[in-house]
Amino acid sequence: MARITLRQLLDHASEHEYGVPAFNINNMEQALAIMAAADKTNSPVIIQASRGARSYAHDIMLKHMMDAVCEIYPHIPVCVHLDHGNEPGTCMTAIQAGFTSVMMDGSLQADGKTPGDWDYNVGVTSMVTEMAHYGGISVEGELGVLGSLETGMGDQEDGHGAEGVLTEDQLLTNPDEAVKFVQETKVDALAIAMGTSHGAYKFTRRPDGDILAMHLIEEIHRRLPDTPLVMHGSSTVPQDLQEIINQYGGEMPQTWGVPVEEIQRGIKHGVRKINIDTDNRMAMTGQIRRILTENPGEFDPRKYLKPARDAMEKLCIERLEAFNTAGQAAKIDRVIPLAEMAARYKDGSLDPKTN
Numbered sequence: 244m245a246r247i248t249l250r251q252l253l254d255h256a257s258e259h260e261y262g263v264p265a266f267n268i269n270n271m272e273q274a275l276a277i278m279a280a281a282d283k284t285n286s287p288v289i290i291q292a293s294r295g296a297r298s299y300a301h302d303i304m305l306k307h308m309m310d311a312v313c314e315i316y317p318h319i320p321v322c323v324h325l326d327h328g329n330e331p332g333t334c335m336t337a338i339q340a341g342f343t344s345v346m347m348d349g350s351l352q353a354d355g356k357t358p359g360d361w362d363y364n365v366g367v368t369s370m371v372t373e374m375a376h377y378g379g380i381s382v383e384g385e386l387g388v389l390g391s392l393e394t395g396m397g398d399q400e401d402g403h404g405a406e407g408v409l410t411e412d413q414l415l416t417n418p419d420e421a422v423k424f425v426q427e428t429k430v431d432a433l434a435i436a437m438g439t440s441h442g443a444y445k446f447t448r449r450p451d452g453d454i455l456a457m458h459l460i461e462e463i464h465r466r467l468p469d470t471p472l473v474m475h476g477s478s479t480v481p482q483d484l485q486e487i488i489n490q491y492g493g494e495m496p497q498t499w500g501v502p503v504e505e506i507q508r509g510i511k512h513g514v515r516k517i518n519i520d521t522d523n524r525m526a527m528t529g530q531i532r533r534i535l536t537e538n539p540g541e542f543d544p545r546k547y548l549k550p551a552r553d554a555m556e557k558l559c560i561e562r563l564e565a566f567n568t569a570g571q572a573a574k575i576d577r578v579i580p581l582a583e584m585a586a587r588y589k590d591g592s593l594d595p596k597t598n
């Protein structure tokens with residue numbers, strides 16, 4: 244199927260009450276793993292690339308790889324999304340490269356480290372929605388800064404994220420502000436902060452309501468019932484993947500992620516996009532470590548990349564099933580062309596519905 248916009252996909256997800264995992268990619272193996280999982284479960288997918296992924300793989304490689312997966316799997320709607328755009332220019336070049344959706348993350352300034360204030364966030368996000376919507380492209384915004392409610396620290400693990408200690412005000416999205424933010428910026432989806440952070444080291448214990456504020460999602464959804472909510476930092480960091488990595492020479496200290504049941508609870512309350520990268524990184528790394536440890540003489544990359552790919556495919560299938568994305572591809576009978584989406588933005592029919 245053609246590439247789908249985030250807006251069309253998440254509106255479908257809202258209507259049918261399911262969530263869509265957004266899996267990060269950096270290379271062909273990850274793209275093929277996601278698509279195999281989508282194919283086996285008949286799921287629409289969101290494939291997202293960060294700035295780091297774009298510089299690792301090159302925009303032209305990503306563009307053609309996305310063309311390729313749509314050609315190989317013509318029955319699967321694929322949304323190609325920019326993860327954590329740091330400034331409007333980053334969003335515009337992603338659109339040029341064929342992305343159907345961009346995240347303008349104005350919760351942090353362009354350096355990706357310094358929290359942006361209200362005016363900054365509203366300013367850059369509105370600029371991107373205005374331009375992107377002219378082309379029918381969807382936009383995700385973020386209000387609140389990702390970081391740990393246990394330590395107050397932002398997430399620096401993978402090189403971006405707030406530096407230093409954050410206040411609880413910054414770490415928890417304010418529901419009143421969320422309504423105002425959506426009204427003013429007209430974003431298609433809203434990422435919120437409620438205690439998750441990127442990477443493997445999210446929680447020092449299985450999270451409860453004190454450190455993973457799912458109740459906040461319920462409150463924001465009550466106030467914004469028509470806005471698809473986005474959960475970042477939503478890897479589960481499964482214990483068995485930690486064990487495989489450590490069994491084969493890895494050194495990952497014990498850690499906890501976001502339990503799948505908590506995400507399922509979020510899906511009941513408006514969460515429609517669930518960002519997952521770390522779990523797939525761990526699934527692949529565990530198999531690469533295992534193969535190379537068990538076969539020290541091996542030097543054919545296919546011998547370890549194929550099991551790595553298979554492990555990622557398995558994880559993607561589990562999430563697509565758990566979030567009820569499975570089976571939904573067939574229910575999307577037509578991809579709305581970008582020009583038609585643009586016309587709908589122009590006539591106001593896609594304006595946010597806020598009370």
Ligand SMILES: O=C(CO)COP(=O)(O)O
Nearest residue numbers: 442476477478518520521
């Ligand atoms: O939020 C993410 C990408 O934007 C990924 O989160 P994880 O690090 O929990 O996989």
Ligand SMILES: O=C[C@H](O)COP(=O)(O)O
Nearest residue numbers: 267293295296401441520
């Ligand atoms: O933060 C989101 C994803 O985990 C991407 O991480 P990255 O910036 O290291 O590519």
Ligand SMILES: [Zn+2]
Nearest residue numbers: 401403441442
């Ligand atoms: Zn990250």
Ligand SMILES: [Zn+2]
Nearest residue numbers: 441475476518
């Ligand atoms: Zn994120």
